[in-house]
Amino acid sequence: MTHDGSEVDPSEPVARFLFSLRRDVRPQDGSIRPERLYPYKYVELSVSVLGSRTPEEIWRAGDAVGSELPEPKPCIGRADLLAQAFYAQALKVVRVESPSDPGHADVTGWPPEKEAQKQIALDIIAKGKPVFVERKLATPTPASE
Amino acid sequence: MMFVVGYSPDLHGFSHTPSQILDCPIGTEKVEPSGTEIAQVPLLSEIAAVAQECCDAGWDGYGAEPVSLGTYRLAHRLALGLPDALPIPSVGAEPDGSLTFDWYRDPSHVLSLSIAPDGRLYFAANVGSRRRSGSDDFTGVLPAEVVDLINTILPA
Numbered sequence: 001m002t003h004d005g006s007e008v009d010p011s012e013p014v015a016r017f018l019f020s021l022r023r024d025v026r027p028q029d030g031s032i033r034p035e036r037l038y039p040y041k042y043v044e045l046s047v048s049v050l051g052s053r054t055p056e057e058i059w060r061a062g063d064a065v066g067s068e069l070p071e072p073k074p075c076i077g078r079a080d081l082l083a084q085a086f087y088a089q090a091l092k093v094v095r096v097e098s099p100s101d102p103g104h105a106d107v108t109g110w111p112p113e114k115e116a117q118k119q120i121a122l123d124i125i126a127k128g129k130p131v132f133v134e135r136k137l138a139t140p141t142p143a144s145e
Numbered sequence: 146m147m148f149v150v151g152y153s154p155d156l157h158g159f160s161h162t163p164s165q166i167l168d169c170p171i172g173t174e175k176v177e178p179s180g181t182e183i184a185q186v187p188l189l190s191e192i193a194a195v196a197q198e199c200c201d202a203g204w205d206g207y208g209a210e211p212v213s214l215g216t217y218r219l220a221h222r223l224a225l226g227l228p229d230a231l232p233i234p235s236v237g238a239e240p241d242g243s244l245t246f247d248w249y250r251d252p253s254h255v256l257s258l259s260i261a262p263d264g265r266l267y268f269a270a271n272v273g274s275r276r277r278s279g280s281d282d283f284t285g286v287l288p289a290e291v292v293d294l295i296n297t298i299l300p301a
Contacts, residue, residue: 019206023198023237033237034257040240046207070201115278118257118269126252126271
């Protein structure tokens with residue numbers, strides 16, 4: 001994959017979109033499971049730079065990712081953290097053009113060894129402290145009788 | 146009590162629930178559970194549930210590999226090989242199709258163990274300020290180092 005964009009500033013918040021509360025978030029303390037931060041398939045991790053977008057714009061980008069699911073579904077939340085959390089692990093966060101997400105970036109520079117990637121993900125969570133932001137999906141109101 | 150472990154490319158079903166029968170024409174195994182399996186029903190059920198949720202390509206929205214029947218069976222075997230005194234892990238799935246066993250106290254005390262489609266075990270652990278990671282061939286039981294780390298992270 002070609003990265004012809006600029007590096008994201010370390011102070012910028014970035015997000016990883018989530019689609020399963022049970023699978024992505026620990027019930028004990030609401031922390032993000034490290035598997036959600038593993039790079040794949042090109043030893044890169046896709047993230048979205050929040051920037052100055054509105055919540056609706058951000059969730060729309062998450063829904064675009066959700067449209068790629070085998071059974072498309074809306075984004076249920078995201079893991080927010082500063083780009084600095086990746087730079088602290090000797091990774092880079094590079095903007096990449098995407099038609100569905102104007103904030104798309106890739107986290108690059110991962111080691112190829114799986115156990116090293118796992119360790120980095122644990123350290124990102126321990127030190128970067130990603131926050132689970134749950135999306136409040138509007139519940140349909142029942143039709144009045 | 147009867148367990149059914151079945152998988153069909155069409156049905157994409159995994160089940161380890163005693164009361165549930167899957168009509169899986171391919172790869173169905175009906176087995177009488179051993180005493181060990183009965184004791185591990187919660188963990189085996191969670192493995193099946195995660196495999197079920199992640200058995201299609203792209204299940205995470207970012208191009209993840211599906212969890213295969215082979216990986217499911219490896220995780221099942223790993224679960225049955227866990228020492229009795231070890232805390233029950235939580236189960237997850239990874240974008241390369243691996244299944245994860247996770248022992249967690251807090252972000253500084255956690256061990257994540259992957260059983261990969263190629264039959265390798267990969268682990269990484271935070272034990273306070275210590276960091277440990279490694280890999281090994283899966284022989285049916287956990288490496289002693291991993292057991293020791295888990296007992297340090299979650300002492301009895």
